[in-house]
Amino acid sequence: MRARVLLAVARTTFREFWRSPEAVFWTYGFPVLMAVVLGFSFQPGELPKVPVAVVAGGDAVALLTTLGQEPRLAVQLLSPADADQALARGRVALLVRLDGASPVLRTDPTRPEAEVARLLVERRLLAGPETTLPTMRNEVEDRPGARYIDFLIPGLIGLNLLGAGMWGVGFNLVQMRTQHLLRRLAVTPMRHREFLAGYLLGRMVLVVPEAVTIVLFGHLVWDVPFRGSLLATALLVAVGAFAFAGLGCLLATRARTIEGIAGLMNLFQLPMWLLGGVFFDVERLTGVVRWAAEAMPLTHINRALRDVMLAPGTLLDVTVPLLGLLGFALACFWLALRWFRWQ
Numbered sequence: 001m002r003a004r005v006l007l008a009v010a011r012t013t014f015r016e017f018w019r020s021p022e023a024v025f026w027t028y029g030f031p032v033l034m035a036v037v038l039g040f041s042f043q044p045g046e047l048p049k050v051p052v053a054v055v056a057g058g059d060a061v062a063l064l065t066t067l068g069q070e071p072r073l074a075v076q077l078l079s080p081a082d083a084d085q086a087l088a089r090g091r092v093a094l095l096v097r098l099d100g101a102s103p104v105l106r107t108d109p110t111r112p113e114a115e116v117a118r119l120l121v122e123r124r125l126l127a128g129p130e131t132t133l134p135t136m137r138n139e140v141e142d143r144p145g146a147r148y149i150d151f152l153i154p155g156l157i158g159l160n161l162l163g164a165g166m167w168g169v170g171f172n173l174v175q176m177r178t179q180h181l182l183r184r185l186a187v188t189p190m191r192h193r194e195f196l197a198g199y200l201l202g203r204m205v206l207v208v209p210e211a212v213t214i215v216l217f218g219h220l221v222w223d224v225p226f227r228g229s230l231l232a233t234a235l236l237v238a239v240g241a242f243a244f245a246g247l248g249c250l251l252a253t254r255a256r257t258i259e260g261i262a263g264l265m266n267l268f269q270l271p272m273w274l275l276g277g278v279f280f281d282v283e284r285l286t287g288v289v290r291w292a293a294e295a296m297p298l299t300h301i302n303r304a305l306r307d308v309m310l311a312p313g314t315l316l317d318v319t320v321p322l323l324g325l326l327g328f329a330l331a332c333f334w335l336a337l338r339w340f341r342w343q
Contacts, residue, residue: 020257049074050117051284053083055097063098070124073117088146088310090281093117099137108141110148145225145310153218154305155278157211158240158298162272164207165244166251166265169200173252174261193337200245200333207241208234215309228308232315235322236308240301243325246332247297253339272298297328 018024051074054064060077067075078086086092087108094107094117103125107114118138125136141147176182185195218224226233251268255261275282275289276298285293293299304321307313 020259047072050094050113050120051076051092052094052096052117052121053078053086053092055080055083055095058098058100060098063096063103067096067121067124070120072120073124084146085311087141088150089283089306090148090151091283094121095141096121102135102137104137104139106139106141108146108148144223145227147222149218149222150224150310151281151306152279153214153222153224154309155276155302157214157237157305158276158302159273159278160210160214161207161237161240161301162244162269162276162298164203164210165241165246166248166269168203168206168248169245170248170250170252170255170265171258171261173199173249174255174258177252177256178258192340196249196333196336196340200242200249203245204238204241208237211237224309226309227311228313228317229315232308232313232318233305235315236301236304236318236325239322239325239329240297243297243301243329243332246329246336249336250332250339253336254341272296275299277302297325300324 049072052067054060054067054075054077056077056079064075064077067073076092080097083092083095083097087095087106090111093111093113094105097104097106103121105118105121107118109115122136144150173182186192215224215226219226247268248265251264252261255264271292275285275293276296277293278298282290282293282299300321304313304318307317
């Protein structure tokens with residue numbers, strides 16, 4: 001091996017990297033920026049309150065007052081139907097109801113916060129004199145539609161739409177640009193709007209079988225229910241795929257390097273992974289973080305999919321999120337058409 005050739009190649013590669021501002025920023029600047037943002041966001045402070053619900057009936061008001069004395073609990077009084085829905089959607093970690101004079105604690109042990117909620121409730125209920133200690137009973141929430149896996153499956157569909165649109169469209173377009181394939185297409189009679197529309201359509205067709213596979217797998221393995229409108233679900237998948245494909249296309253309009261588009265993808269995907277309602281319900285968030293979560297398209301796709309799949313939702317029930325996602329998709333696609341370049 002010739003050392004002169006080896007050093008020449010290494011020197012050229014080193015210079016090529018530092019002459020690419022996108023690569024330098026996303027390699028060094030972006031991790032530092034994320035460390036600053038997350039460091040300020042998750043500074044030491046008071047532990048968040050754990051949401052629990054007291055089911056209305058009997059002496060529920062007294063039970064509500066007792067549990068309200070626990071500083072770590074956020075307690076609310078709900079009707080039986082609203083309480084079941086709150087537990088199914090992840091808005092509360094535990095339900096407490098009275099069976100005669102005995103409290104019954106119902107939770108899904110597969111949820112990360114379930115054990116903490118149960119221990120906090122038991123600590124408060126057992127805090128009285130020994131002569132008044134209640135006899136408690138624990139129940140496992142295992143009804144299809146109310147478990148954590150039922151909450152998770154629609155979120156995984158939305159997460160799949162996000163990845164397919166962002167990486168399947170945006171990353172591949174930049175890869176075609178770096179390989180000079182787009183420059184070859186530029187000399188053909190094809191207009192860029194025709195190319196982008198056809199490319200988006202071809203990628204969107206692929207996400208439908210993927211969504212069907214996730215639904216069938218969840219139903220066959222874990223008995224995840226599908227109770228709503230098939231038409232509404234199909235429209236949500238199609239519009240959601242169009243929205244994220246449009247966003248991926250928009251991010252790829254001017255990116256010139258693989259490092260640049262990978263950084264942009266992470267910049268937009270990471271917040272949606274954390275706050276898009278895939279693994280926990282965003283309605284439990286507060287302040288600026290809640291506003292940020294509500295501004296993300298993934299939040300509304302996941303919420304609408306759960307409304308259709310876990311409840312007997314109809315097309316009318318998801319009309320508002322459908323129109324909002326469609327508007328977002330059209331805006332992204334319109335901007336991509338205006339800013340797109342072949343090379």
